[in-house]
Amino acid sequence: MHWGTPMAEKKTEIAPLAARDDAMLESLFAVAKDAPAAQPSPDFMARMLAEAEALQPAAAELVAAPSPRSGPLIRLVAMLGGWPSVSGLAVATMAGVWIGVAAGPAMMQSDLGASLLVTTDETYLSALDASFAFLGN
Amino acid sequence: MPYDQQSDIPDEALLVLYANGDDGAARTLTLRLTPRVFAHAFRMLGNRADAEDVAQEALIRLWKIAPEWRQGEAKVTTWLYRVVANLATDRLRRTRGVALDAIAEPEDGAKPVSETMQDQARQTALNAALNTLPDRQKEAVVLRHIEGLGNPEIAEVMDISVEAVESLTARGKRALAQALAGQRDALGYTDG
Numbered sequence: 053m054h055w056g057t058p059m060a061e062k063k064t065e066i067a068p069l070a071a072r073d074d075a076m077l078e079s080l081f082a083v084a085k086d087a088p089a090a091q092p093s094p095d096f097m098a099r100m101l102a103e104a105e106a107l108q109p110a111a112a113e114l115v116a117a118p119s120p121r122s123g124p125l126i127r128l129v130a131m132l133g134g135w136p137s138v139s140g141l142a143v144a145t146m147a148g149v150w151i152g153v154a155a156g157p158a159m160m161q162s163d164l165g166a167s168l169l170v171t172t173d174e175t176y177l178s179a180l181d182a183s184f185a186f187l188g189n
Numbered sequence: 190m191p192y193d194q195q196s197d198i199p200d201e202a203l204l205v206l207y208a209n210g211d212d213g214a215a216r217t218l219t220l221r222l223t224p225r226v227f228a229h230a231f232r233m234l235g236n237r238a239d240a241e242d243v244a245q246e247a248l249i250r251l252w253k254i255a256p257e258w259r260q261g262e263a264k265v266t267t268w269l270y271r272v273v274a275n276l277a278t279d280r281l282r283r284t285r286g287v288a289l290d291a292i293a294e295p296e297d298g299a300k301p302v303s304e305t306m307q308d309q310a311r312q313t314a315l316n317a318a319l320n321t322l323p324d325r326q327k328e329a330v331v332l333r334h335i336e337g338l339g340n341p342e343i344a345e346v347m348d349i350s351v352e353a354v355e356s357l358t359a360r361g362k363r364a365l366a367q368a369l370a371g372q373r374d375a376l377g378y379t380d381g
Contacts, residue, residue: 070366072378076373087308089231097220104219107295109256
């Protein structure tokens with residue numbers, strides 16, 4: 053809010069009022085505070101209330117969320133955990149297909165691919181954990 | 190929200206509720222602010238018709254600014270006092286010299302007639318004396334001694350320093366005392 057330009061009133065020493073003048077002014081101020089003429093009329097109050105209500109912005113309307121649609125696909129998606137879960141499944145599926153198609157031959161030629169294709173007794177469980185070594189004996 | 194549930198809510202929060210379309214906020218704010226706005230306008234202008242015009246304009250401005258009101262920047266009442274003072278000053282400048290000391294008809298018959306008449310005479314005399322002051326002195330005196338605001342809030346309303354407020358009110362009281370000196374006895378203020 054703009055409060056305008058400060059005025060340049062300066063403070064100067066002013067002699068205090070005589071006690072009787074001060075008492076008279078205090079009495080007059082008290083009369084002014086209680087003056088019926090300073091009270092708004094009921095009619096004016098009613099008009100101000102009507103105006104306040106007329107100028108009041110309308111409350112924002114609450115809009116209901118759209119109701120969920122039903123159908124086989126919607127039910128399947130819901131069963132799988134909603135669209136986030138389904139999209140995760142779709143990404144995982146596509147990643148699997150991509151690995152199978154694009155990286156298949158290269159992977160088979162690598163050491164990892166070769167070790168997966170050739171299994172011997174030595175490369176079985178005992179290779180994973182020494183506690184399974186007895187199975188080889 | 191019923192009125193009694195909002196009676197403890199600050200004006201600034203109610204104004205936000207008002208801007209959000211809360212039904213009770215318009216009523217609570219109107220009942221709370223209209224008497225203060227009207228009273229200040231009346232004390233600045235001295236007649237009810239002009240005071241109603243100024244109070245109405247100030248409140249309309251408040252309702253219109255409500256959606257952009259920034260909490261913490263200013264008190265609603267401080268802002269309103271300032272708007273009322275500006276509107277009243279503009280109106281006084283336009284109508285200077287035309288029935289400035291007009292006073293409204295009495296409305297309250299609860300007091301004894303003699304007391305009511307004396308109060309009316311005192312009110313009229315004070316109003317006339319206030320109208321002899323420069324606008325800024327008058328505004329400071331009214332805010333301090335009739336509206337009962339503290340000097341820091343008056344400084345904010347008038348956009349001046351607290352020291353300047355003290356100076357204006359002191360000068361204003363001295364000028365009032367001089368203006369009323371000849372009416373002391375007539376107003377029932379006898380020495381002794």
